[in-house]
Amino acid sequence: MDRVEDSFINKTVLVTGGAGAIGGNLVRKLIDLDTKKITILDNLSSSYEWNIPKSDKVQFIKGDILDDVKLKWVFKSKPDIVYHLAAHFANQNSVDKPETDLMINGLGILKVLEYAQLCDVERFIYSSSGCGVYGLDSKMPFEEHDVSINLHTPYQVTKLLGELYTNYYHNLYNLPIVNARFFNSFGPGEVPGKYRNVIPNFFYWSMKGLPLPITGTGEETRDFTYVGDITDGLLAMAHYEKAIGEAFNLGASREIMIKDLASWINELTGNDAGINFKERRDWDAKSRLLSCINKAGNVLNYKPKVEFRDGLKETHQWFVDNWDNIQKFAEF
Numbered sequence: 062m063d064r065v066e067d068s069f070i071n072k073t074v075l076v077t078g079g080a081g082a083i084g085g086n087l088v089r090k091l092i093d094l095d096t097k098k099i100t101i102l103d104n105l106s107s108s109y110e111w112n113i114p115k116s117d118k119v120q121f122i123k124g125d126i127l128d129d130v131k132l133k134w135v136f137k138s139k140p141d142i143v144y145h146l147a148a149h150f151a152n153q154n155s156v157d158k159p160e161t162d163l164m165i166n167g168l169g170i171l172k173v174l175e176y177a178q179l180c181d182v183e184r185f186i187y188s189s190s191g192c193g194v195y196g197l198d199s200k201m202p203f204e205e206h207d208v209s210i211n212l213h214t215p216y217q218v219t220k221l222l223g224e225l226y227t228n229y230y231h232n233l234y235n236l237p238i239v240n241a242r243f244f245n246s247f248g249p250g251e252v253p254g255k256y257r258n259v260i261p262n263f264f265y266w267s268m269k270g271l272p273l274p275i276t277g278t279g280e281e282t283r284d285f286t287y288v289g290d291i292t293d294g295l296l297a298m299a300h301y302e303k304a305i306g307e308a309f310n311l312g313a314s315r316e317i318m319i320k321d322l323a324s325w326i327n328e329l330t331g332n333d334a335g336i337n338f339k340e341r342r343d344w345d346a347k348s349r350l351l352s353c354i355n356k357a358g359n360v361l362n363y364k365p366k367v368e369f370r371d372g373l374k375e376t377h378q379w380f381v382d383n384w385d386n387i388q389k390f391a392e393f
């Protein structure tokens with residue numbers, strides 16, 4: 062079994078949060094593999110029915126990860142592999158609703174882990190966050206061992222908490238977990254909204270002919286990673302034995318300045334409304350984010366392939382193709 066794809070032959074896969082931005086892209090890849098069945102458990106709190114991948118292999122269960130009835134139902138089909146992507150997303154949302162954040166990202170993962178452990182799953186892959194686990198006291202580019210406990214939002218605290226729980230299940234019950242630390246995912250499939258990431262929101266405003274608001278100087282950088290590269294990394298995490306019990310950065314290991322991002326998006330969409338500089342948000346303490354991806358490269362053979370501006374073009378095309386739905390459903 063040398064090929065990553067072979068690890069999915071005839072497998073049943075559960076994807077919590079599978080209707081979301083990254084989950085939807087992951088499910089699309091799983092459909093194309095020789096998987097037997099893919100179950101999505103998602104309460105559609107930040108995603109939409111029209112954006113869920115459709116296939117005979119996909120079973121969509123609308124439900125909450127806090128609901129034991131729904132959890133029993135999705136674990137009844139004994140998934141071999143679990144991707145836990147459901148989460149209360151993200152920083153600003155958690156500052157506004159810290160208790161909901163703790164319930165979903167804390168109690169939620171604990172419940173999903175408990176069922177996964179009882180069902181003896183072959184692999185449990187958790188979607189952690191680079192912006193969550195590394196802090197101002199972590200050295201750039203961030204390496205996996207250099208986590209911080211000086212965090213700035215409830216979301217960062219609970220994403221780290223998720224890793225503490227997965228590690229606990231691995232240590233006590235030998236549950237074969239892997240922690241995936243994503244860095245600013247972007248690409249087709251992410252619907253803009255009040256609590257969404259900067260790239261879909263910039264596309265939304267620029268396609269409406271509005272100036273792009275930058276909260277800061279614009280010199281801030283992020284390690285934007287194309288969603289297709291992230292989902293390749295997620296597949297590899299189910300394949301390699303050496304991944305078990307480990308955490309991996311799934312970044313692009315390249316810094317992009319926010320003011321460049323804004324100009325490129327305005328250029329792509331033909332928006333001449335420019336940029337509007339605003340006050341930095343209180344919790345937004347990290348002016349730069351950059352991943353080291355050597356460990357993922359060595360163990361998972363992870364190698365991001367998509368050039369940043371090519372990824373932007375793909376994202377723009379998805380916005381053009383889905384503009385009616387996006388305008389109808391985006392909530393600000």
Ligand SMILES: NC(=O)c1ccc[n+]([C@@H]2O[C@H](COP(=O)([O-])OP(=O)(O)OC[C@H]3O[C@@H](n4cnc5c(N)ncnc54)[C@H](O)[C@@H]3O)[C@@H](O)[C@H]2O)c1
Binds near residue numbers: 077104125146
């Ligand atoms: N997008 C990023 O840049 C990024 C970066 C780091 C980590 N992550 C993590 O990756 C995962 C996926 O992120 P995403 O960008 O696809 O987010 P997303 O919001 O698009 O997807 C999360 C999905 O979980 C669902 N959900 C939320 N609460 C739920 C609940 N209680 N029960 C069932 N379903 C629920 C939502 O409806 C949504 O479809 C999340 O865990 C997120 O914390 C994302």
